[in-house]
Amino acid sequence: MSTVGFRQHDHTHCVHTALAQAEAKCKTRRLQFTPVRRRVLEILLEKHRAMGAYDILGILSAEGLGSQPPVAYRALDFLVQNGFVHRIEQLNAYAACAHPTHDHVPAFLICRSCKAVAETETELTQGRLGAAASTSGFQIERVVVEAEGLCPECVGELP
Amino acid sequence: MSTVGFRQHDHTHCVHTALAQAEAKCKTRRLQFTPVRRRVLEILLEKHRAMGAYDILGILSAEGLGSQPPVAYRALDFLVQNGFVHRIEQLNAYAACAHPTHDHVPAFLICRSCKAVAETETELTQGRLGAAASTSGFQIERVVVEAEGLCPECVGELP
DNA sequence: TTGAAAAATGTAATAACATATCATCTTGGA
DNA sequence: TCCAAGATGATATGTTATTACATTTTTCAA
Ligand SMILES: [Zn+2]
Ligand SMILES: [Zn+2]
Ligand SMILES: [Zn+2]
Ligand SMILES: [Zn+2]
Numbered sequence: 001m002s003t004v005g006f007r008q009h010d011h012t013h014c015v016h017t018a019l020a021q022a023e024a025k026c027k028t029r030r031l032q033f034t035p036v037r038r039r040v041l042e043i044l045l046e047k048h049r050a051m052g053a054y055d056i057l058g059i060l061s062a063e064g065l066g067s068q069p070p071v072a073y074r075a076l077d078f079l080v081q082n083g084f085v086h087r088i089e090q091l092n093a094y095a096a097c098a099h100p101t102h103d104h105v106p107a108f109l110i111c112r113s114c115k116a117v118a119e120t121e122t123e124l125t126q127g128r129l130g131a132a133a134s135t136s137g138f139q140i141e142r143v144v145v146e147a148e149g150l151c152p153e154c155v156g157e158l159p
Numbered sequence: 160m161s162t163v164g165f166r167q168h169d170h171t172h173c174v175h176t177a178l179a180q181a182e183a184k185c186k187t188r189r190l191q192f193t194p195v196r197r198r199v200l201e202i203l204l205e206k207h208r209a210m211g212a213y214d215i216l217g218i219l220s221a222e223g224l225g226s227q228p229p230v231a232y233r234a235l236d237f238l239v240q241n242g243f244v245h246r247i248e249q250l251n252a253y254a255a256c257a258h259p260t261h262d263h264v265p266a267f268l269i270c271r272s273c274k275a276v277a278e279t280e281t282e283l284t285q286g287r288l289g290a291a292a293s294t295s296g297f298q299i300e301r302v303v304v305e306a307e308g309l310c311p312e313c314v315g316e317l318p
Numbered sequence: 319t320t321g322a323a324a325a326a327t328g329t330a331a332t333a334a335c336a337t338a339t340c341a342t343c344t345t346g347g348a
Numbered sequence: 349t350c351c352a353a354g355a356t357g358a359t360a361t362g363t364t365a366t367t368a369c370a371t372t373t374t375t376c377a378a
Binding site for chain 2: 089090107109111112118120121122123125126127128129132133136137138139140141142143144145146147148149150151152155
């Protein structure tokens with residue numbers, strides 16, 4: 001399954017594929033897939049977990065791609081804006097999108113022990129939240145859904 | 160309806176009621192409902208909106224109840240831990256619980272224009288998220304559900 | 319009642335996360 | 349070619365949150 005990413009896998013191939021897809025999408029939309037933007041996405045794809053802006057900045061800095069916070073935040077804003085990366089609100093962190101080929105409402109499973117993050121999908125106006133919104137006349141534009149708990153690896157090893 | 164709080168109302172009475180309920184609950188559970196904790200909850204009930212820790216600290220400080228960040232964060236941690244207050248992840252802010260009398264999974268509707276916040280409820284493992292969790296063996300302990308959009312007041316007045 | 323343990327508070331310092339501003343350079347298109 | 353929009357460089361600052369340790373207060377059982 002591609003919906004949940006807790007199992008180990010080799011992803012040198014999928015990093016390449018995702019970068020190529022991102023590049024193509026940018027070309028289509030006439031967006032500039034600049035070196036910093038490309039590298040930030042690549043870092044997030046390679047690490048395959050949520051990373052803070054300053055973690056990413058540290059890597060960029062070591063590579064001579066920029067050392068000040070705006071460098072990282074600008075690249076991340078671009079990637080989030082265009083759906084290549086999601087922001088995880090609970091962690092103040094960022095993760096590469098696992099389903100970049102189609103529009104979706106991301107939802108996350110976040111392990112409180114090992115910090116692994118898996119992305120799945122949800123609906124914009126599911127269940128009671130959607131009902132409450134339409135009852136009150138609230139117009140939902142974006143939904144943050146983030147579940148915290150224990151991943152399969154950690155669930156056996158902790159209280 | 161009590162589920163959605165976008166309509167105007169007078170709540171001097173409900174502040175008193177909520178404080179009394181909190182006090183009773185603390186007595187039952189043998190928790191210390193100290194002056195700072197009480198006052199922080201009262202502030203959040205009175206303002207009836209999401210507030211940052213430093214907003215609250217400013218008020219506490221003006222009243223001589225403490226001037227350093229840990230004062231506010233400790234009180235907020237206590238109130239969140241015990242279900243009197245919820246943290247709004249998207250806003251890095253806190254709001255008094257609207258349904259303190261029973262256990263629930265809070266969900267929020269957040270107006271991006273006026274910053275009003277309404278609390279409703281949801282299920283711990285709704286829809287696809289729950290399905291993905293059980294498929295992968297992830298054990299959900301807490302869910303953050305926060306919808307961003309336009310409240311009834313603002314939906315007519317903005318693009 | 320009293321004394322040890324647990325909980326809460328006071329205080330200082332610092333860490334972590336994020337944005338504002340303005341100058342300069344690059345890119346894409348008329 | 350030249351302009352305008354977009355991207356980057358660089359400095360400073362703003363905002364949110366935690367660590368650490370000393371002191372006081374509360375709890376609870378001997
Ligand atoms: Zn995604
Ligand atoms: Zn784990
Ligand atoms: Zn609540
Ligand atoms: Zn509004």
